[in-house]
Amino acid sequence: MFVSYKWLSEYVDLTGVSANELADLITKSGIEVEGVEVLGDGIKNVVVGHVLECEQHPDADKLNKCLVDVGDEEPVQIICGAANVGKGQKVVVAKVGAVLPGNFKIKKAKLRGQESHGMICSLQELGIESKLVSKEYSEGIFVFPTEVKPGDDALQQLNLDDEVLELSITPNRADALSMIGVAYEVAAILGREVKLPKIELTTGSEKASDYISVSVEENQDNPLYVARVVKNVKIAPSPLWLQNRLMAAGIRPHNNVVDITNFILLEYGQPLHAFDYDRLGSREILVRRAKSGEKMTTLDDTERTLTPEHLVITNGTEPVALAGVMGGANSEVQNDTTTVLIESAYFTGPTIRTASKDHGLRSEASSRYEKGIDPSRTRAAADRAAALMIQYTGGEVLDGVVEVDTLSAEPVKVTITLDRINKVLGTSISSQEVSTIFSRLQFETEVDNETFIVTVPSRRGDITIEEDLVEEVARLFGYDNLPTTLPVGQTFPGKLTDYQEKRRKIRRYLEGTGSYQAVTYSLTSSSKVNQYALETAAPIKLSMPMSEDRSVLRLSIVPHLLEVLSHNLARKVDHISLYEIGSVFLSNEESRLPTEKEHLAGAATGLWQSNLWQGEKKSVDFYVVKGVLDGLFELLGLQDRISYKQAKLDGMHPGRTAQVILDEEVIGFVGQIHPTAQKELDLNETYVYELSLKNLLEAKVEDATYTSIPRYPSMSRDIALVVDQTIAAGVIKEAIIEAGGKLLKEVSIFDLYEGERMEDGKKSVAYSLRYFDPERTLTDEEVTKAHSKVLASVEEKFGASLRS
Template identity: 60%
Template sequence: MFVSYKWLEEYVDLDGMNPEILAEKITRSGIEVEGIEYKGEGIKGVVIGHVLEREQHPNADKLNKCLVDFGVDEPVQIICGAPNVDKGQKVAVATVGAVLPGNFKIKKAKLRGEASHGMICSLQELGIQGKLVPKEYAEGIFVFPSETETGTNALEKLALDDAVLELGLTPNRADAMNMLGVAYEVAAILGRKVKLPETSYQAGSEKAADYISVKVDDKEANPLYAAKMIKDVKIGPSPLWMQTKLINAGIRPHNNVVDITNFVLLEYGQPLHAFDYHRFGSKEVVIRKAFENETIVTLDEQERTLTHKHLVITNGSIPQAVAGVMGGAESEVREDTTMILLEAAYFNGQTVRQASKDFGLRSESSIRFEKGIDPARVLLAAERAADLISQYAGGVVLEGTVVEDHLDIKENTISLSTEKVTKVLGMSISQEEMVHIFEKLGFSVETSEVDLIVTVPSRRGDIAIEEDLIEEVARLYGYDNIPSTLPELTGFSGGLTSYQAKRRKVRRFLEGAGLSQAITYSLTNDKKATAFSLEKSFKTFLSLPMSEERSVLRQSLLPNLLDSVAYNLARQSDSVAFYEIGSVFYKVEEQTKPVEKEHVAGAVTGLWHKNLWQGEKKLVDFFVMKGLVEGLLEKLGIHEGIEFVQSERKELHPGRTANILYNGVLVGFIGQLHPFFEKELDLPETYIFELDLHELFALDVADITYTAIPRYPSVTRDIALVVSKEITSGQLEDVIKKAGGKLLNEVHVFDVYEGEHMEEGKKSVAFSLQYLNPEQTLTEEEVTEIHNQVLKALEDAYQAVLRG
């Protein structure tokens, strides 16, 4: 909701308060002011000029030579390229020395040999968006009313000296989607009174009921419909003050009648619609549900096919408007319109929402009906619009309003315990203070010793229960004024649970390793839902998804994480390293609720590290990622029982993939993304992993212990084994560790060779073995004995022989 500061001043005395201070007060009371736009900021030197003469530029077909008076000294010559500039017009002139948006400074100039002392400005050149400029001035300069005084400040006339506050309204605060609603809120905050607009017009001698009747077939969808008749209307521009208010609120001016309905919409929050009575085609208004496959051409000139779910305004037979959404083109107000049928109604929000969603039409009217309008303002808004049409369109308002009313307007009466207010807020507020707050809000209050009986006006439909009133007390009293207190607890000390501590370890380790945390949607599309899944599971579909791309609960973190990697690479990031800790959802049986489990996943591509001053670069590879996962598991205290087993997954590279098992149970996987998926996502070599934290955190592992640095020297022996190609280094390593016993301190692979000097079907795997006795120095005999045991065990298990 855009709120003009100057327009708001018409309803509440702001006493010259700085817009920044006002915005802070509104935000602190519960409605966030997301920003303030100072219209015309940085613009100066723009005045109203009077074009005294206009003639064709002698040297340019598309330029005009104008003599312009702007109230100071002698008239000056200005060269203007606008096609609609003409003699006698009042226009916005940027004088020499003026500054326009973008810090564009106006200087004396010569255009095709003719001097130009200023610039005649269009609204776009003054910073107004093109989509908000009236259509007749979209391709040229704006022409002010002839009575506008020459030489006056053009920014003031265009309301470009205003500040516009943008309110970020939550769905429950529909009451603030109009100027009066904001005025009530600001008046309560400042302790001021609201000045309501006055309505007064002289009704004509004829009666509206002689021209129109109203019949509502679906009283639930439309409990109140009112029609006013206005004749002798003259269609033309609306007054400049109204046009500028609409522009500052983000609405394009059209003509006086349409602008008045939009003005009242913004002022009262009540949508209205004006029909051309002579084009309406009947003396009766019938509101009903549409017939199946019935059609209407709406104001945007699109033909819409209706269903029985849509409520329409008809002339007894043909639809003339989709209720609450958009009018029909057939009966729209045009330049030759002379008689108006003015509609003011209360439509069911769900019915309007259905039509708005089906047609992809979300208008200012439909938004307000969906959120909820004040039923008490429906007829007041109709009277306000009729008054304005009589003033600014010369219309004669016929006597009376034709109404079909089945709307029961109730004001909520709620009993509030003062003791409960104290308990919920954790502080004592006097009953007198509570009464004062409710009265500032415009609520009526009856008091007793311990309770308040509060009657809430219909404009505040969000207040229905006792807790709502407590919230009103808190926010108007001031959240900052509520004291901070610590809870009184005995025999309790705070701390992380074991699960939380482990999750924090995971996060710290991965961030310490150089990965950045990503947070992605838990929802994905049907195609990606089962990709990379650790378990077989049925898909979990949303009943009412916002889009197809966010319609299924994910079974892996990786699809959305890889999208984030691709997004960043597409924006000139050559290396990306992301991780995510989040929930995945599995469903064992199709008709059951999904089970939520926490996983961690990582995706790394590009350079793992680079030392440019040393000319060193290292690309990420499988072993970098494996080392990362091993380090993470070690940080969690999971040393024994973990195996990396070569495997195949359709999403991963066939030769660079491993399942991660704990005591034979699958707890994750690691590998390179399959080249097909890399190409699909436009990624270079990318390495990924995913672990089931739900399983890993549940393991009962011993605490990490640290040992002193050994005092005695170690002995290192290297061996190169010739084995069958099918045997993995991990299998050999397991045998070495078992045979080496307690004295084998460390073992790792440092070379694998397959080549022309190797027997067919064989390979050479080289290990480095470190022996250590923490109690004493090892002797050569001890090392030899253990080493021979290792070689014997390898020969027995896999027929491994030392490479000669």
């Protein structure tokens, strides 16, 4: 809803409140103002000009040489290329030195040898959207339709000195879809009065009932239909002030009759429709449901096929309007129209919504009917439109209205106590303050011993229960004025569980490593369901699968990530790392429902790092992916309880795969996809991992302990041990740590050698051992003694010898 600040000020005194201040107040009261637009922002030195002379440019067929009075001592010469420029016109002139939208500055110029001192402007050049400019001036310059003086401020004449507030209206606040509705809201906020428009209507001696009759078959869809007849109208452009208001609200002007109906729609929130009486084809209006397959052509020249769900206005035989949505082309007001039938009706929302949706027609009228209009304004809107037609079309309004009224609208009364209001809001508002708020809202209120009986006005259809009244009190009292308190009780809402907090840390960590989060299907095919599964179980089949490829619940996430990699590689995304946290589903004999376990899985291929300037590249390999997991375990405080063991798994590379073990329990695996599987999926070298997230996050972690930084130096010893190739380096490392005693603090592997100078079946594994005592400086003898124990242990357990 676009609300003109100047127009709004005619209904509410806005003295001392700027447009931006008003926008802030409206937003704080519950209706969001998305922005405030200054229509003529940045435009300077644009005035009204009077074209005194206009002749063709001597050296250009499509240019005109104009002598224009711009209010200065002497008229100026302006070269204009518009086809519709002519002598005697009052036009918009941007003088030399003027600034137009886009910071376009007007300078003195020469066009084909003739001087030009300014520019005669179109509305588009003043920043008005083309779709809002009337067809008459959609091409060419704008000509003022009323008497204006040369030199007057053109922005003021065109209402471009106005500011427009854009209100975001929620479906429950249909009352704010009109200027009067917004006026009631603003008046309540500011504590001021609403000035409603005065309707001064004079009628002729002829009776409207002699010209038209109205009957309604579907009273539940159309309980109120009001018709007025206006004779002897003259179709012409509407006055400039009316066009300006429509354009500010986002509606394109057409002619005086149509513009008046649109004006009333904006002012009262009551949609109107104007029929050309002589084109109706009868003296009857019949409102009924459409017949199956019945056709009509709407104002947009589109033929519509109707159904019995659509409500139509007919002339007794054929449709002349799709009720509440759009009029028919066969009864459209045209330039030769002399008699107008004004329709003002109350249609129920669901019926209009059905027709609007079925035909893809969402109009200003339908959007208001869908949300609900105020039936008490239906007659007033018709009278206001008729009065304006007398004033601006020269028409004569026939006496009386023709109507069908089966509307039974009992006033809604809602009762609430002061204690209930204060208890919900946590306030101590007095009874007088609440009464004042209801008075500002213009709610009729009876007070009985701090119990408020509120009669809700028909314009506020959103108020039906006591909680609605609490909201009204809260927003007028001021949300910022409500007291803030801390929650009380044994538990506090909104806190993450330990499991949730750790899971969030994992997501952040993996995204920090450069991995993208993937979300894949929980369904897979029977042929893939057991691939890479950490636990084997009978597949759980869907009773009605969409397809065979999505017919069973998954046991592993890895196959889905491999599909994602394959999809990306086929589209030349060669370097990618993914992770997913999701559920796998295990059959449960005790229940029909499966056991759901949360897993963490990842997949990576291509380059892990690429520093082109230095010429450095690092491809994904086993140790890159293992390093990511090591960092994850360290984040969770489990690094000392995690170990890896070489493993052979189906679908995985036999020499580059390891089980991940937590406290002697296997919780997952990491490794390279088997080359055969890579080839089947058109993958490059790809590494994956999958872990039982439940086991990982539910593992109890001891509180972190800190030791002081060593004050005394450490001593290192490097050893290269020759052992059988079948012995895992990690097993040797564990034996070294066990034999090293309390002085051995760190052990790391830094080299592996299997070459021609090594005995068959043997390998050399090099370890770096670091010894220190936090309380003193170690002697050579102490380190040698501890180191000798290490050598004796590995020799005894593995037959290891020092490499010479």
